[in-house]
Amino acid sequence: MKTLETLTFECETGNYHTFCPISCVAWLYQKIEDSFFLVVGTKTCGYFLQNALGVTIFAEPRYAMAESEEGDISAQLNDQEELGRICLQIKRDRNPSVIIWIGTCTTEIIKMDLEGIGPKLEKDLGIPIIVARANGLDYAFTQGEDTVLAAMTHRCPEYNVLKHKQEKDLVRGLGVNLAKTTVSYSNKQESDDCILVLFGSLPSTVASQLNPELERQSIRVSGWLPSQRYTELPPLGKGVYVCGINPFLSRTATTLMRRRKCQLIGAPFPIGPDGTRAWIEKICSVFNRKPHGLEERENQIWIGLKDYIGIVTGRSIFFMGDNLLEISIARFLIRCGMIVYEIGIPYMDKRYQAAELSLLRDTCIKMNTPMPRIVEKPDNYNQMQRMHELKPDLAITGMAHANPLEARGIDTKWSVEFTFAQIHGFTNARDVLELVTRPLRRNTDLGCLGWNNLSKQAIAI
Amino acid sequence: MKLAYWMYAGPAHIGTLRVASSFRNVHAIMHAPLGDDYFNVMRSMLERERDFTPVTASIVDRHVLARGSQEKVINNINRKDEEQRPDPIVLTPTCTSSILQEDLQNFVDRASIHSASDVILADVNHYRVNELQAADRTLEQIVRHCLDKARKQNRLDRSVTDKPSVNIIGTSTLGFHNQHDCRELKRLLQDSGILVNQVVPEGGSLKDLKYLPRAWFNIVPYREVGLMTAILLEKEFGMPYISTTPMGILDTSNFIGQIEKYINAWSFLLSRGEVHYKSYIENQTKFVSQAAWFSRSIDCQNSAGKEAVVFGDATHAASITKILVKEMGIHVSCSGTYCKHDMKRFSDQVRGLCDEILITEDHTEVGDTIACIEPFAIFGTQMERHIGKRLDIPCGVISSPVHIQNFPLGYRPFLGYEGTNQIADLVYNSFTLGMEDHLLDVFGGHDTKEVITKLLSTDNDLDWTVESQLELNKIPGFVRGKVKRNTEIFARQNNITDITVNVMYAAKEKLSE
Numbered sequence: 014m015k016t017l018e019t020l021t022f023e024c025e026t027g028n029y030h031t032f033c034p035i036s037c038v039a040w041l042y043q044k045i046e047d048s049f050f051l052v053v054g055t056k057t058c059g060y061f062l063q064n065a066l067g068v069t070i071f072a073e074p075r076y077a078m079a080e081s082e083e084g085d086i087s088a089q090l091n092d093q094e095e096l097g098r099i100c101l102q103i104k105r106d107r108n109p110s111v112i113i114w115i116g117t118c119t120t121e122i123i124k125m126d127l128e129g130i131g132p133k134l135e136k137d138l139g140i141p142i143i144v145a146r147a148n149g150l151d152y153a154f155t156q157g158e159d160t161v162l163a164a165m166t167h168r169c170p171e172y173n174v175l176k177h178k179q180e181k182d183l184v185r186g187l188g189v190n191l192a193k194t195t196v197s198y199s200n201k202q203e204s205d206d207c208i209l210v211l212f213g214s215l216p217s218t219v220a221s222q223l224n225p226e227l228e229r230q231s232i233r234v235s236g237w238l239p240s241q242r243y244t245e246l247p248p249l250g251k252g253v254y255v256c257g258i259n260p261f262l263s264r265t266a267t268t269l270m271r272r273r274k275c276q277l278i279g280a281p282f283p284i285g286p287d288g289t290r291a292w293i294e295k296i297c298s299v300f301n302r303k304p305h306g307l308e309e310r311e312n313q314i315w316i317g318l319k320d321y322i323g324i325v326t327g328r329s330i331f332f333m334g335d336n337l338l339e340i341s342i343a344r345f346l347i348r349c350g351m352i353v354y355e356i357g358i359p360y361m362d363k364r365y366q367a368a369e370l371s372l373l374r375d376t377c378i379k380m381n382t383p384m385p386r387i388v389e390k391p392d393n394y395n396q397m398q399r400m401h402e403l404k405p406d407l408a409i410t411g412m413a414h415a416n417p418l419e420a421r422g423i424d425t426k427w428s429v430e431f432t433f434a435q436i437h438g439f440t441n442a443r444d445v446l447e448l449v450t451r452p453l454r455r456n457t458d459l460g461c462l463g464w465n466n467l468s469k470q471a472i473a474i
Numbered sequence: 475m476k477l478a479y480w481m482y483a484g485p486a487h488i489g490t491l492r493v494a495s496s497f498r499n500v501h502a503i504m505h506a507p508l509g510d511d512y513f514n515v516m517r518s519m520l521e522r523e524r525d526f527t528p529v530t531a532s533i534v535d536r537h538v539l540a541r542g543s544q545e546k547v548i549n550n551i552n553r554k555d556e557e558q559r560p561d562p563i564v565l566t567p568t569c570t571s572s573i574l575q576e577d578l579q580n581f582v583d584r585a586s587i588h589s590a591s592d593v594i595l596a597d598v599n600h601y602r603v604n605e606l607q608a609a610d611r612t613l614e615q616i617v618r619h620c621l622d623k624a625r626k627q628n629r630l631d632r633s634v635t636d637k638p639s640v641n642i643i644g645t646s647t648l649g650f651h652n653q654h655d656c657r658e659l660k661r662l663l664q665d666s667g668i669l670v671n672q673v674v675p676e677g678g679s680l681k682d683l684k685y686l687p688r689a690w691f692n693i694v695p696y697r698e699v700g701l702m703t704a705i706l707l708e709k710e711f712g713m714p715y716i717s718t719t720p721m722g723i724l725d726t727s728n729f730i731g732q733i734e735k736y737i738n739a740w741s742f743l744l745s746r747g748e749v750h751y752k753s754y755i756e757n758q759t760k761f762v763s764q765a766a767w768f769s770r771s772i773d774c775q776n777s778a779g780k781e782a783v784v785f786g787d788a789t790h791a792a793s794i795t796k797i798l799v800k801e802m803g804i805h806v807s808c809s810g811t812y813c814k815h816d817m818k819r820f821s822d823q824v825r826g827l828c829d830e831i832l833i834t835e836d837h838t839e840v841g842d843t844i845a846c847i848e849p850f851a852i853f854g855t856q857m858e859r860h861i862g863k864r865l866d867i868p869c870g871v872i873s874s875p876v877h878i879q880n881f882p883l884g885y886r887p888f889l890g891y892e893g894t895n896q897i898a899d900l901v902y903n904s905f906t907l908g909m910e911d912h913l914l915d916v917f918g919g920h921d922t923k924e925v926i927t928k929l930l931s932t933d934n935d936l937d938w939t940v941e942s943q944l945e946l947n948k949i950p951g952f953v954r955g956k957v958k959r960n961t962e963i964f965a966r967q968n969n970i971t972d973i974t975v976n977v978m979y980a981a982k983e984k985l986s987e
């Protein structure tokens with residue numbers, strides 16, 4: 014394969030396997046502690062959730078289905094009354110601070126006016142109701158979170174420049190009187206000039222690892238969207254800078270810019286030490302900070318990864334594509350010395366991912382590896398044929414294909430794990446490699462047994 | 475609209491896909507949005523399938539919503555036809571296509587013009603049937619299709635086999651212990667000198683379906699899937715069928731008795747005349763199955779009369795209830811099923827064997843019932859297992875819905891004589907586990923637990939004083955709940971709101987009167 018100078022993009026049929034975006038409920042209800050998610054759909058949606066979420070379903074989760082019956086479809090029943098009755102029940106049993114309605118394919122097709130009914134019931138019930146249309150007609154898997162966060166953006170309080178300034182002046186005034194001698198003070202003071210809100214749902218431990226990374230550069234994160242509780246959503250508005258931490262949040266980014274007049278910082282995503290450094294550098298450059306100690310920090314992390322890098326260097330990998338994290342992870346793995354044949358991805362927002370894409374290109378050039386082909390809306394059947402030819406060392410794939418590929422001697426790693434594992438920031442770079450190398454390590458252990466091909470079927474599907 | 479947290483039976487298309495992908499070389503194409511092919515994940519993960527699940531989607535997206543599927547479905551069918559040449563392609567509607575009301579039959583007709591494979595539209599309505607009913611229908615539909623086709627081509631083979639033979643109808647992928655059950659059934663039939671003509675749908679081939687009528691009769695091990703097909707074959711070819719589930723010693727003998735009857739009806743064909751299975755049954759019952767001996771052994775005496783609750787699909791819940799009551803002397807307080815569509819027959823089966831029959835699809839109702847009864851052990855689905863965990867009651871899983879633990883690698887049938895052994899182990903282990911726990915309680919092995927009410931939904935207007943709570947904690951776990959409840963009933967009856975130690979004793983005296 015020769016090295017291409019530019020990245021190539023292709024688009025296939027879109028016949029690929031992925032999770033329905035309503036799955037975002039699974040991690041969002043845990044993230045937003047006082048929320049309740051109501052999926053307005055059918056048995057199909059419910060069945061998916063109950064099976065995909067496994068044991069959490071037994072733990073009295075804060076989500077449920079409003080299951081449509083035949084009467085709802087033929088409009089014999091009044092949607093508003095039905096939803097009102099159900100939400101009242103939820104209010105009584107769980108008393109959440111917010112109810113989030115997840116619109117599904119069914120509500121789209123029968124054109125149920127969730128956005129219209131929501132505000133009315135919100136008034137009647139006295140609980141905020143947010144509507145997010147996270148359905149399988151329009152979106153794939155992680156994009157579900159994007160629709161929820163985009164909808165939530167409208168509920169963030171208005172950021173008031175004037176008020177903020179007054180407060181700051183007050184602090185400054187006090188500061189001048191009281192803390193004239195503190196050296197670090199001037200830094201602190203500067204950091205108050207920039208209001209930075211990060212968006213994307215992360216486990217709170219990961220969020221609290223990223224905050225101090227920026228604090229080291231004397232940038233204070235003033236809030237996260239989503240916050241730990243609905244009642245603590247960060248103020249947004251003109252003068253607020255926002256930066257995404259995940260590649261699938263393009264709608265949220267657009268809404269923040271267009272509707273809330275925030276300033277978007279387009280950066281690569283903080284996945285892998287290279288990504289994290291680039292992400293911090295970009296934020297620093299926006300706030301006119303000269304990054305300090307960042308290079309050493311990155312190098313230190315790389316040194317710590319040596320043992321894993323030894324395993325992956327020179328190995329080849331194929332991303333079938335289903336969760337939109339593919340570009341960032343591929344970029345990190347190329348930097349680790351892997352060869353990426355193909356990056357399948359459900360949807361590619363070239364604007365939102367621009368910085369990430371150019372980092373990918375730079376990384377390929379730096380590592381002197383061929384540019385991978387980026388395949389949007391892939392076709393799993395065709396991919397299988399390509400994989401048969403390319404014989405990658407590892408395939409990142411959904412669970413539907415994992416066992417059959419393993420039975421044909423191709424090592425696999427389930428892509429969903431990357432969505433649930435902690436992969437952001439310097440601290441978690443090791444976790445990414447832990448996941449990627451797991452099948453490779455296991456198979457070195459089992460390798461000598463000679464049982465690699467365990468299917469009677471030919472490789473073709 | 476209804477508020478739902480959990481469901482026992484899945485949506486209709488799952489049933490269709492289970493049947494379609496159980497056959498060899500059948501491909502199902504779902505008319506569905508992106509993300510509805512979760513079936514593939516389940517099959518690949520739960521069954522640990524080595525091969526790609528033969529299910530793909532013709533994806534419904536925005537464009538389809540605006541302009542209809544147009545040529546898309548047809549192209550997808552024809553493409554699959556060229557890629558793999560499946561025997562038939564089954565176009566599977568989902569909830570989405572149910573409301574879109576596109577003319578799928580028309581697509582099927584047009585696609586079959588170019589396709590070498592047969593194309594069938596699964597006749598299931600998302601809003602009318604559930605997973606199990608859909609599986610039953612789809613199986614019947616596919617069998618009917620193949621028989622009609624063979625009849626038209628004059629290829630239908632109606633000559634019965636020389637030796638007695640049967641069809642086993644209804645074992646399918648993702649069915650509860652289906653593969654093990656099938657192996658056990660085959661063994662039982664082989665012991666009785668009966669050939670297996672065909673097994674459908676699991677592992678069956680559509681090319682062979684035209685030989686179905688060659689069997690002497692049909693066996694439908696599970697009522698949920700296969701009954702419609704058996705009825706069809708009875709109507710069209712006069713083939714009798716056995717729908718008794720050979721689970722437990724009694725029903726297995728009953729099952730073999732029916733086999734004997736059907737074979738002897740054709741005894742003039744048999745070289746050695748009539749068959750008699752009496753001694754076979756006796757030998758199996760006494761010496762091959764350990765279950766009969768087990769119910770006599772002193773172990774089983776200990777669990778006699780203890781209370782249990784049973785819940786599951788109609789087949790398994792009814793059979794297990796019968797086994798517990800008739801074969802082990804266990805007291806079944808409540809027996810229930812979520813198969814609403816089969817409730818009459820279920821009630822007939824278990825009536826007289828239990829105190830209460832529960833027919834519901836609502837797991838909280840099941841949970842509340844269990845909490846009120848506080849049985850010694852539960853036999854149910856994964857949901858009941860979790861209810862049991864919460865209430866500290868052991869649970870043996872006897873029915874779908876299931877998860878990966880219920881697809882064991884080792885041999886674990888529920889049917890036939892080996893099945894009786896497995897069930898005996900399951901029941902015995904559930905009871906002894908509970909028993910050990912209670913003994914630990916009695917001898918103070920556990921930390922004293924705080925007494926909490928175990929009901930899932932409760933309204934409590936009674937106050938326990940500190941002393942009475944301490945007193946309650948001294949009572950061994952397995953009766954503590956009962957004492958608590960009886961005391962509270964007594965208190966309410968006598969308009970007492972504060973429960974003191976004296977009230978507890980008063981209640982106890984009242985009860986022992």
Ligand code: SF4
Binds near residue numbers: 055118
């Ligand atoms: S794809 Fe549509 S119908 Fe299917 S689970 Fe998702 S929202 Fe529900």
